[in-house]
Amino acid sequence: MQVEYVVDGDSVRLSDGRSVRLIGINTPELKPRNRPPESLAIEARQAVVNFLAVDGDILFYVDQGKRDRHGRYLGHLFRRDAAGLHSLERHLLLQGLAYHVAIPPNLSMAECFAIAEDTARVYGRGLWLQANSVASREVRRGGYQRVSGVVKSVSLGKVWWINLEGGFVAVIYPENHRFFDPSAVRNWSGRRIEIEGWVYGVSKEGRRQWRVKLETPYAVNRVTDDKVFTWW
Numbered sequence: 001m002q003v004e005y006v007v008d009g010d011s012v013r014l015s016d017g018r019s020v021r022l023i024g025i026n027t028p029e030l031k032p033r034n035r036p037p038e039s040l041a042i043e044a045r046q047a048v049v050n051f052l053a054v055d056g057d058i059l060f061y062v063d064q065g066k067r068d069r070h071g072r073y074l075g076h077l078f079r080r081d082a083a084g085l086h087s088l089e090r091h092l093l094l095q096g097l098a099y100h101v102a103i104p105p106n107l108s109m110a111e112c113f114a115i116a117e118d119t120a121r122v123y124g125r126g127l128w129l130q131a132n133s134v135a136s137r138e139v140r141r142g143g144y145q146r147v148s149g150v151v152k153s154v155s156l157g158k159v160w161w162i163n164l165e166g167g168f169v170a171v172i173y174p175e176n177h178r179f180f181d182p183s184a185v186r187n188w189s190g191r192r193i194e195i196e197g198w199v200y201g202v203s204k205e206g207r208r209q210w211r212v213k214l215e216t217p218y219a220v221n222r223v224t225d226d227k228v229f230t231w232w
Contacts (some may be wrong), residue, residue: 006052009024040097058077059085094119096128098127099117101219102215102229139166145196199212
């Protein structure tokens with residue numbers, strides 16, 4: 001397997017023409033719409049180029065979900081050399097050049113990647129050199145973000161609603177309930193949490209309400225005295 005072109009930190013094109021979106025990570029945008037590259041986007045792409053330049057066989061593995069909504073193949077890239085098997089996604093996470101995102105059903109590497117991200121966070125590498133989350137009351141746009149705020153209330157009905165200060169809402173839909181412990185979710189009430197995911201806006205009572213869809217507990221951390229602790 002050969003990689004023909006590195007598009008950015010989390011997507012490449014293979015020599016057989018397939019476009020690949022790496023599973024389990026999200027890197028800073030290299031070409032965001034009408035904006036310059038995001039911080040560390042260029043470094044993330046170069047890290048992929050450097051990883052692939054080392055002598056060894058490049059292996060591509062798909063998980064359970066094979067394509068995204070853009071038609072790109074979803075998979076993991078590894079380099080196999082004399083020292084063993086090396087995950088490209090884990091490599092980027094350890095350097096702090098990517099965020100971990102766990103989206104069902106592609107969860108086979110989720111725990112490994114979460115540990116790699118936590119390592120980069122603890123050592124303050126790359127994206128973790130400074131605070132990189134926005135306060136829930138200050139969210140003003142959509143797209144991938146890390147959002148932190150105090151949970152004002154939790155409602156566990158057919159759809160689970162987690163309401164943060166400032167009107168920001170995290171939503172857990174029925175298909176993802178099985179990944180969460182209801183008692184743990186209830187325990188978020190009154191606590192400061194940090195959420196990662198793709199933020200989107202909806203119109204509610206004539207106003208814009210910002211929301212994020214939570215699919216696994218890996219997307220939620222608790223914050224105490226400016227320290228972040230994982231729930232998983």
